Amino acid sequence: DPTSRFERYAESLGKGAYKEVFKAFDTEEGVEVAWNQLRIDHLVKRDAARIVKEIEILQSLRNDNIINLYHSWTAKDKDGRDKVFFITELMTSGTLKSYIRKTKGVVKPKVLKSWCRQILSGLHYLHTRDPPIIHRDLKCENVFINGNNGQAKIGDLGLAIVKERDHVSSVLGTPEFMAPELYDEKYDEKVDIYAFGMMVLEIVTKEYPYSECHNQAQIYKKVTSGIRPLALNKVPDDDVRFFIETCIQFDPRYRPTALQLLRHPFL
Template sequence: MALRSFVSEAEAELRCGAEGSGGDGSRPGPAIAKKSRKKSQNPNKESRNRKPGSPFKSFEATVHHRRRTPSLRDGLRLFASFGSAPDPTCEVTQLSPCPGKKSLADMEETLRTGHFTVIKGPSSGRRWIRGESIGRGSLGTVYQAMDQQTGELLAVKEVVINASDSADMKFKDQLENEIQIVKELKHPRIVAYLGHDYMGDSLCIYLEFMAGGSLAQALRQFGCFEESLLLAYTREMLEGLEYLHTRETPVVHRDIKGANVLVDLDCHAKLSDFGCSKRDNDTMSHTMRGSIPWMAPEVIKNTGYGRKADIWSFGCVVIEMATAKSPWGSFDNPMAAMCKIAMSDATPPIPEGVSPACQDFIRLCTRRDPADRPDATRLLAHDILKNVIVEDD
């Protein structure tokens, strides 16, 4: 009842601009996961010293002493102390701050509904603090994070799952499929898997943090690559594909594109985002997966496809690196793109700004008949890559 009363008062303040609220009700307060500069305002410390019998005593005493209407910031402090329910026996080990800045309306909605994410002790034992959003994968949002025990930076892919929603449960199955694939992959050209946890209604996958971002981001910011850099990344991507395609149980990535090739601080390229991947001795698939401009014709036509579809998509990434544009240029709509790729005899335009040898390499990758495309091992032996030496630091 005390919590409901407080929420009602906070709502009234937000609607009417109650006097005495100062600046607290006019803009969002500090991120909940951050420590307050004043020790007296540290809710976590207060919650540890509070006696189990009176969870609201300290907060109510503060409010009566100030003789003013509780502000929005007070509400956030209260939620930071107790999480989603005022249970003094509830062990809260980590709070999950909302990404980015929240509007006042969002803060009001949080108070009204009580929707506040509390992350309890992770089963992996990893304790981490979530930072800013750094991208979206095929199934979830990816955040930068820091391990509280080691200081290690990592990427956390998080998907919120509604157990009563069949579509969400399907997404959960796909994400678990990604976990089963990536946890067995150990290669310098594959983004490393570091573990996973179920946290409340979220599934979090911990991955190697790639500080250089994606190839797509670099191309948008800096434009197309010089051929020497293009060939270095080409070789590294092929090494990753060869590893996937020649495993005892082969893995077909099914979503090769610039946005899914990440770069580390040492400027090495690695394949990421296995949310669409398939691991099976029978590598032929009959479901449409991937991103349309990078899709092979057989994927769109749904005639069955395998590892050679990854080679087509890889060739499209080489075009992307050479032009800083989508491999086919622009289309009016997705249906036009699908018709062009699947129904015509066309192949992606060959960039004019690269050498004839590089143009020949691209043509090999983008042959319409999958049987005519070389595999990753043969492409690594191409003349254009023989003198490209990539050394891991």
């Protein structure tokens, strides 16, 4: 990096089509961090500029329940390809998804409520920025757990979009967690509330919502017709089921805000 503050280790933490994450060392703070590198050479100039702008916005966020982004720069890699580099805090215990998979039996109510409160307070922070920031791809794989204190943080804000108009258009995300209005490309921050409800459903049932569907088209059909996932019938506790149903209502106007959910009697 241009400041020589961060030293990248050889150890790769994960690799996608355009993104790779390494462990690194912050020489100033004496802590390990995550070194993210994102290829942008395949994008048209406008999209590349948008990503750089989004990263700048993410860098301005500071909250206990969001993976904080400390530093970013653009540079060419060894092959001469344009890349965006950014340093985020390192979460050592993996994702909420891996946590649910590792633990046997039912997630205890106290733990469930603690996770819910933390995720909601992160969402409340994002949604109350000016303009609001919509995550758009909230799911258990994108929430990270700090194993030694149980802290939950929302990460992977890569799809997070700043809402400058009344509605944002472009369909991206994970079908099982996508609110019906996302398909119409007219949506606001309530899509995150819907996805949050689906996350809670996955935490308590330990199964992916709409696993009864065999492909994305079937999920699309059910979601846009207002047919709820079968997993909802497997939620034994009425209070939990009612809480989930409140979040995944078909009409976004009836879904509560993150702040209203934080004040919900269930929590």
